[in-house]
Amino acid sequence: MKNELVISFMHANYLVNSYGTEKFVRELSGEMKKHNIHHLSFFSMFHNYGKKSVGITYDDQYKGIYEYYSIDSIINNYLMKYNMEKCTIHIHNFLNHDLSYLERIIKKYDIEVCIIVHDFYILCDNYKLIHSNGAFCGEKAPNEKKCIDCEFRLNGIQHYIRMKQFFKGISSQLKNIICPSDYVKSIVVSAYPEYKSRIIQRPHLKFEGYLQRDNIHNQIKIGYAGIQVVDKGFEDWKKLVIELNKNPISDYSFYYFGTGKEKMDKVKSVYVSSVEQGENAMVEAIKREALDIVFMWTQCPETYSYVYYEMSINGVYVLTNKKSGNIQQEIYKNRNGMVFDSYLDCLNYLEDVDVVKHDINKYRAEDNFHPLTMRFNDEIDMLRSSKSLNVALDRRIKVKKQFFKTLLYYLKHTKSLKSR
Numbered sequence: 001m002k003n004e005l006v007i008s009f010m011h012a013n014y015l016v017n018s019y020g021t022e023k024f025v026r027e028l029s030g031e032m033k034k035h036n037i038h039h040l041s042f043f044s045m046f047h048n049y050g051k052k053s054v055g056i057t058y059d060d061q062y063k064g065i066y067e068y069y070s071i072d073s074i075i076n077n078y079l080m081k082y083n084m085e086k087c088t089i090h091i092h093n094f095l096n097h098d099l100s101y102l103e104r105i106i107k108k109y110d111i112e113v114c115i116i117v118h119d120f121y122i123l124c125d126n127y128k129l130i131h132s133n134g135a136f137c138g139e140k141a142p143n144e145k146k147c148i149d150c151e152f153r154l155n156g157i158q159h160y161i162r163m164k165q166f167f168k169g170i171s172s173q174l175k176n177i178i179c180p181s182d183y184v185k186s187i188v189v190s191a192y193p194e195y196k197s198r199i200i201q202r203p204h205l206k207f208e209g210y211l212q213r214d215n216i217h218n219q220i221k222i223g224y225a226g227i228q229v230v231d232k233g234f235e236d237w238k239k240l241v242i243e244l245n246k247n248p249i250s251d252y253s254f255y256y257f258g259t260g261k262e263k264m265d266k267v268k269s270v271y272v273s274s275v276e277q278g279e280n281a282m283v284e285a286i287k288r289e290a291l292d293i294v295f296m297w298t299q300c301p302e303t304y305s306y307v308y309y310e311m312s313i314n315g316v317y318v319l320t321n322k323k324s325g326n327i328q329q330e331i332y333k334n335r336n337g338m339v340f341d342s343y344l345d346c347l348n349y350l351e352d353v354d355v356v357k358h359d360i361n362k363y364r365a366e367d368n369f370h371p372l373t374m375r376f377n378d379e380i381d382m383l384r385s386s387k388s389l390n391v392a393l394d395r396r397i398k399v400k401k402q403f404f405k406t407l408l409y410y411l412k413h414t415k416s417l418k419s420r
Contacts, residue, residue, distance in 0.1 A: 003038055004086040004384070007075060007111070009102065010043040011095040013055055015062055018259060018274045019227070020306050021092055021118040024204055027279060027376040028383070029060055035380070040078055042071055044096030052098075068098070072105055079109075080393045088175070088385040089113045094121050099166045112175040112385045117184055118303055123191050125159040126152050128231060128300040136300055136323045141191040160191075167192065176382060178202050180304040183326040200382060205309055209372025213315040215361040220353065222252050222293040225272070225282065225307050228260035233297025236343050240295060241267060243347055251353040257285055282307065283374075286314045292360060293317045297343070301325025312336060313371045317360045319346055334369030 014022035014029070029039045038059055045053040045065065052068035058078070066074065079087065089111050091102075106113055121127035123141045131137035132151035140146050142156035150156070167174065176198045179185040185201045192199065222244075224237040244252050245266055254267040263269055272285045294311045296318055302308070302325040311318055318337030320327045331337040338359070340346040350356060364370075 003082050003084050004036065005038045005040060005078065005082070005084045006032060006088050006090055006383075008039065008041045008090040008092060009094075009097055010041060011093040011097075013043050013057065013062070014041065015057060015060065016275060020304065023274055023279065023306060024116075024118070025092060026060075026274075027204075028380070031376060031378055031380055033059075037384070038082065038084075040075070044068075044093070069101065071101070072108070075105065075109065076393055079389070079391075085388055086385045087111050087389045088383065090383065091115045092118055094163075095127070099162060103166060103169045106170050106173050109389070109391050111173060111389070112387065113170055113173050114175050114178055114383050116178045116383075117180070117188060120187070120301075120303070122163050122188070123160060124152075124156040126156060130231065130300055139187045139190075139301065164192075167195065174198060175386070176200050178382065180204050181326040181329070183301070183329045184303045202377065202379070202382060204304055204306070204377055205374045206377050207309075207313070207371035207374050211313065211315050211370045211372045213364045215364065216292055216357050219250075220252050220293060220356060220360075221255060221289065221291050222295060222350075223255035223257055223286075223289075223291050224295050225257040225286075225311070227258065228262050231299045233295065233299065234260075236297045237295055238264060239343075240347065240350070244350060252350075255289055255291060257282060282310045283313060286311065286316060291316050293319060293356075295346075296320045296324060296327055297346075298324045298327065302327050305330075309374055312369055313374050315364060315370060317363055319350075321346070330369075335366070336363055336369045 008025065010021070010025065012019070012022055014025040025041070032039055039057075041057045043055045043057075045055060053065050054068045054071060055065050056063040056074065078084070087109065089106060091113065115122070119127040120129050123129070129137050129139070137150065138146060142153070142160045144153075144157070147153035147156055174195070177188060177192070177195060177200070179188055179199060179201050180203055182201055185199055189196050189199050224234065226232055228234045241254050241264060244250055250266075254264075256264070256267050256269045257272045259271065259273050268289075270285050270289060272281050274281050291311075291314065294307070294316050296305070296308065297320065301323060305325075305327050308318060308327050308330060312334070318327065318331055319340070320331060320337065321340055321342070322328055328339045331339055338346075338349065340349070
């Protein structure tokens, strides 16, 4: 029987990382299994171990670390060995990948390509869109006017030119560019107007039901969720905890949800890992603690934000700023939180506890965005090839496994990989 294969390119091992991109790929891989679609994934390595290297998984099983430029022969081997009839390439991340090499592979096998946008690397190699002064630099693609006083100006502009050339080179194989939100779609259309008809919004999740929560009468539970880094707002969270604890008896109780190691006085740490505990780990943890407010103070635009939606199905009120991308756009649309101009504005708001309780209770009473459950978007046809694979495979190739580090060794160095 003929088989179907999806080949994905990433910059991290989705089997061991808990971030949004990896969560999406795990869930997509699980959905593809239901349709008997096999999944061959190549994730780029920050450490080269003496040579440019790539990690490989197949059907959610880790296969080892290989020389990067053996990818072509490895693909040939899998297509031939498993008698693949259809094949699609998914590019989730370009970081540390060789664009010219990817282009040669795509053209050689004439495989349809779907680019799934998880960050803004297709605009700038500084893919969080942070100016050299540390501030968000705006949503436009790099250009002389926008980047005039940024130290990353030359690299950013050259990177954007290379990305445009790559898109042009694979234009006949480019099936579509998938954006998880309207916010991202508008930015990508602006940067790549020539592909407007192929730029499609496809949300990662679907929502069902209606959640009801009781009013707040006593202490308000406020939390921070996710990775403990500056650009996600962790330093601002620490300041917020200190400020709101100045009174002997605080009107708030504080929570941290995630895998971060840093502990804080008067903050309850709840360990949450979707890799170890399942994809619903965050949802279940928030529900157990009955969180009221989440502080999502990201300093760079989110393309989607699983955490926002995980909070939403628990009826958690979301506080953010105008630089948070899809988070702030969703709050404006769903009316399930507040968007502030500055950290000081947010702090002043939280110090007026009566107003905060009123706003949360009003949100819970109104017919706003109150989903009861969420699930992975199972509509995957736009991510599958529409044509049969028709290419002469090289049956002389016998891939010699250049596996020079064990899984245990790789896991030891996982934290050293460049992450988003």
